[in-house]
Amino acid sequence: MNTVNADPAELAKFSELAHRWWDTESEFRPLHQINPLRLNWIDGLAPLAGKRVLDIGCGGGILSDSMARKGAEVTGIDLAAKALRVAQLHALEASTTGVTYREISAEAMAEEQPASFDVVTCMEMLEHVPDPASVVKACAQLVKPDGWVFFSTINRNAKAFLMAIVGAEYVLQMIPRGTHEYAKLIKPSELASYCRSAGLELGLTRGLEHNPLTQRYWLSDDTSVNYMISTRKL
Structure with a gap:
């Protein structure tokens, strides 16, 4: 029996909000605000122009669309069908070329197209699946030898609980309550272990910080929260 590495409750949560993905004042405002930082960091390490890129857990396509606009040939995959339809619609409305979307799991994609992509991104997704190590393994299978794989997630500690869950969801109400479960958050040491087991060589790690008063986001060496x-694929 082939069980899909996805939590139905998580998929339902993001599908329910699908129509709001591209509203920059909605629950997805933080994603829009951090996207230039993520995009430029990825593009700085693995210049995207002309690359074949896979964006796993693409949701409504915020990162996928921006990578395509950097000149990459992007495939965005997700299991939330409504979010994918929003992503496709936005690509049509914005006349974004070089991006396609598919409803397929990372593991199934890895079986279908192994060693096919120059760059694989998996951002803000690992903390929402039952078996993150399985997704990391699929990423390693999907990328070409010497290709790049990028991950982003949230650390699991008291500070992350206070800032990413209590602060962001309940106090500031920046994102919907219940977006993150503390037990599913991933320590950098755990993610590093998953990567090494999958044959990925660790590169740079960057923290993503936020000042709720100024609404400013920036990259730093502080990985205690985001x-x-x-x-790189060995």
């Missing part, structure tokens, strides 16, 4: 990690 963080990104770059890896």
Whole structure:
């Protein structure tokens, strides 16, 4: 029996909000605000122009669309059908070329198209699946030898609980309550272990910080809450 590595409640949560993905004042405002930082960090390490890119857990396509606008040939995949329809509609409305979307899991895509992509991104997704190590393994299978895989997720500690869950969801109401479950958050050491087991060589790690008063986001060396990690296929 082939069970899909996805939580139905998580898919329902993001499908329910699908129509709001491209509203920059909606629950997805933080994603729009951090997207230039993520995009430029990825593009700085693995210049996207002319690359074949896979965006796993693409949702409404915020990162996928921006990578395509950098000149990449992007495939965005997700299991939330409504979010994918929103992503496709936005690509049509914005006349974004070089981006396509598919409803397929990372694991199924890895079986279908192994070693096919120059760059694989998996951002803000690992903390929403039952088996994050399985997704990391699929990323490693999907990328070409010497290709790049980028992850972003949230650390699991008291500070992250206070800032990413209590602060962001309940106090500031920046994102919907219940977006993140503390037990599903991932320590950098755990993600590093998943990467090494999958044959990915660890590269740079960057923290993503936020000042709720000024609404400013920036990259730093502080990985205690939100963080990104770059890896290469050995």
